[in-house]
Amino acid sequence: MSDDEIKNLEIKLRSIVETIDVANALTAPLTLSIENLLRISAAEINSEEASVIVRDGDAGDLRFMSAVGKVAEHLKTLKIPSGKGIAGFVFSSGQPMAITDVGAENTFYAEVDKQTGYSTQTILATPLRHDGEIIGVLEYINRIGEPPFEPFTSAEMDKVALFAEAIASLVNAYESAKLFRDLGDKMLSADEKLKLEEMREWIKNLRETNEHKEMIDLALIVRELAGRGDAERQMCKGILESVLQYSDTKTETSFLSL
Amino acid sequence: MTTVSAYESNEHSSISMYFQIDDGWKLRTGKGVSVAVIDSGIDTSHTDLQGKVKESVEAGADNKRVVFDKSDTGDSAGHGTACAGIISRIAPDAEFYSIKVLGAGGLGDGIAFLAGLEYAIKQRYQIINLSLGTTKPQFFAPLHDLLDRAYQSGCIVVAAANNLPQPSFPSVFSSSLISVSKHEDADPFNFGFRYGEVIELTAPGVNIHTAWLNNSYKSLTGNSFACPHIVGIIALLLEKYPELTPFQVKSALYAIAQENLDKNKVKTADQSNPSE
Numbered sequence: 001m002s003d004d005e006i007k008n009l010e011i012k013l014r015s016i017v018e019t020i021d022v023a024n025a026l027t028a029p030l031t032l033s034i035e036n037l038l039r040i041s042a043a044e045i046n047s048e049e050a051s052v053i054v055r056d057g058d059a060g061d062l063r064f065m066s067a068v069g070k071v072a073e074h075l076k077t078l079k080i081p082s083g084k085g086i087a088g089f090v091f092s093s094g095q096p097m098a099i100t101d102v103g104a105e106n107t108f109y110a111e112v113d114k115q116t117g118y119s120t121q122t123i124l125a126t127p128l129r130h131d132g133e134i135i136g137v138l139e140y141i142n143r144i145g146e147p148p149f150e151p152f153t154s155a156e157m158d159k160v161a162l163f164a165e166a167i168a169s170l171v172n173a174y175e176s177a178k179l180f181r182d183l184g185d186k187m188l189s190a191d192e193k194l195k196l197e198e199m200r201e202w203i204k205n206l207r208e209t210n211e212h213k214e215m216i217d218l219a220l221i222v223r224e225l226a227g228r229g230d231a232e233r234q235m236c237k238g239i240l241e242s243v244l245q246y247s248d249t250k251t252e253t254s255f256l257s258l
Numbered sequence: 259m260t261t262v263s264a265y266e267s268n269e270h271s272s273i274s275m276y277f278q279i280d281d282g283w284k285l286r287t288g289k290g291v292s293v294a295v296i297d298s299g300i301d302t303s304h305t306d307l308q309g310k311v312k313e314s315v316e317a318g319a320d321n322k323r324v325v326f327d328k329s330d331t332g333d334s335a336g337h338g339t340a341c342a343g344i345i346s347r348i349a350p351d352a353e354f355y356s357i358k359v360l361g362a363g364g365l366g367d368g369i370a371f372l373a374g375l376e377y378a379i380k381q382r383y384q385i386i387n388l389s390l391g392t393t394k395p396q397f398f399a400p401l402h403d404l405l406d407r408a409y410q411s412g413c414i415v416v417a418a419a420n421n422l423p424q425p426s427f428p429s430v431f432s433s434s435l436i437s438v439s440k441h442e443d444a445d446p447f448n449f450g451f452r453y454g455e456v457i458e459l460t461a462p463g464v465n466i467h468t469a470w471l472n473n474s475y476k477s478l479t480g481n482s483f484a485c486p487h488i489v490g491i492i493a494l495l496l497e498k499y500p501e502l503t504p505f506q507v508k509s510a511l512y513a514i515a516q517e518n519l520d521k522n523k524v525k526t527a528d529q530s531n532p533s534e
Contacts, residue, residue, distance in 0.1 A: 154442060
């Protein structure tokens, strides 16, 4: 590999690592926010289990991305085959629905219950949409307390639709960041010309540079400001755009030397 | 007897009679009326539906085209069976045609859904149950075109609203189809009409006990299950008055819903003043 090729590769790798780290820094709190919203919404409708289910691969299968409740950890290990269960239907049809007497024999949920030791009796499921696309399903199972459980009501279905809108935005951001990470990992592992250990060392060094740390700090400051309200967000955006504009006009002069 | 008016009456105008329908339609069974259910298929072996499904087809891909072939795969989710079960309880002698577009392998949801609607219109089924919808903007124009074709062909399309903040298609196309959302009342004949609203009709859609997979029954809630109630009602109307156009059916539903509203008001007044 020539010096130029190595330099080009380094630039590409630097860009990938920076993208991955910024994406991680910005989206790490997303999973927490999704779980918090799941907890709040589940409490609002007196439900015991709440989960976010998203697409898994291209064959239409689904997986549990986030879950809260008694069997949350077990659910996160499960996959839902294409078109199976209420979640599968809601994902493909886009129609919210609630159902009681779910765990009858020979159903998908009977199989899941066997694995989790749980008894699914009543479900409320609603699609998660982003820009017109269905990106997942928001599902609530059973009530808090002892069975028999009251069915989920029409009003609860409408209430959950509002939570779904907020959760869908977070899920979309999380899934986009995950795509970035997966793509970065693939690109890193696909390059056979550099030895893996060398590359790890190089990435480690890159992450320890002040330039890289400052970029992550900057991303975190922007995130912090954006969360403080509309006025702060607008002001931050305005200032950063002005800096960019100014920087564009001073291409040949160092910013700090002015 | 229900008088279907040509226009809304108020203090400035008088009612102009459009046509009249007698209450005999409520005693009909939907005999001979063709009903297409575009959904996840229908379980034809369910006790409630045995012998009622005249044909089942399923969407498949053939060189980038969607084709419909005879299907014996039944229902992949239970939803189509649930919808057919609701229609069958109101109109037990209606003829069912299952058009399976959900769970049909390898096809994008919206593409199969559109193709299923086009297939139903070509077959000229009298009523089309669409307890599905899409919010994808790219399907707005083609769905609009199909709905107009259905209207011109005399096919009555009944679509479920979604109860999400975003509008879903085709339920928001109020001119050329009948759109339905759920209400709590369980009486299928006591449906409502919300004149001027995007989703005009309301029908039972809460805790509806209906057919499901493996010859079972479930209690279901959702606009999906309000839609087939109105389909069942229209099947009764069409058996009695087979010449009604989609516009006339919608006008009749409006007039009947107005009567329902008046009856409900009297009932409420009686309950609050029992001594009178």
